[in-house]
Amino acid sequence: xxxxxxxxxxxxxxxxxxxxxxxxxxxxxxxxxxxxxxxxxxxxxxxxxxxxxxxxxxxxxxxxxxxxxxxxxxxxxxxxxxxxxxxxxxxxxxxxxxxxxxxxxxxxxxxxxxxxxxxxxxxxxxxxxxxxxxxxxxxxxxxxxxxxxxxxxxxx
Numbered sequence: 001x002x003x004x005x006x007x008x009x010x011x012x013x014x015x016x017x018x019x020x021x022x023x024x025x026x027x028x029x030x031x032x033x034x035x036x037x038x039x040x041x042x043x044x045x046x047x048x049x050x051x052x053x054x055x056x057x058x059x060x061x062x063x064x065x066x067x068x069x070x071x072x073x074x075x076x077x078x079x080x081x082x083x084x085x086x087x088x089x090x091x092x093x094x095x096x097x098x099x100x101x102x103x104x105x106x107x108x109x110x111x112x113x114x115x116x117x118x119x120x121x122x123x124x125x126x127x128x129x130x131x132x133x134x135x136x137x138x139x140x141x142x143x144x145x146x147x148x149x150x151x152x153x154x155x156x
Contacts, residue, residue, distance in 0.1 A: 003048060004045060007042060010037065013034070014034035014035070014038065017031060055153035055154055055156070058150050058153045062146035062147060062149070062150045065142050065143045066104055066108075068139060069107065069108075069139045070101070070111075072131070072135075072136055073107075073110060073114050073136075076114050076115075077094070080114075080117065080118060080122055090121045090122065093117060094121070097110070097113050098110040104143075104147065111140050111143075112140060114136075115136050115137055
């Protein structure tokens with residue numbers, strides 16, 4: 001049950017108790033105790049909403065990072081294949097790389113395998129000044145960090 005439903009019901013119960021306060025006092029909870037509980041419940045609801053918004057923001061960042069990583073991975077595989085033209089040993093090794101991923105864990109595993117192949121097979125290759133092996137490794141780490149941050153935000 002959502003906090004807002006509980007808060008609304010508690011407020012209604014408190015309001016009815018206030019209406020009857022002149023004729024009857026409930027011995028289990030005073031109006032002041034209701035007010036304190038409602039204040040705490042409202043604060044909890046605000047905190048929960050803020051945590052949910054934080055989770056959505058981190059999830060959006062993670063999704064963008066993975067989309068960028070997948071694009072970088074495809075570009076890297078293509079560049080490795082073009083750079084290895086005529087080198088059958090390298091081309092054979094590249095054929096053994098994982099195929100198209102179906103989800104974040106597979107996408108991350110594929111990117112790590114491509115990074116390792118890049119480092120091992122063609123360590124001096126740079127796609128461009130900004131698309132280097134170090135930048136690729138950084139993109140992998142960033143996506144993994146955002147995975148962990150998303151899990152932490154969800155748990156919160």
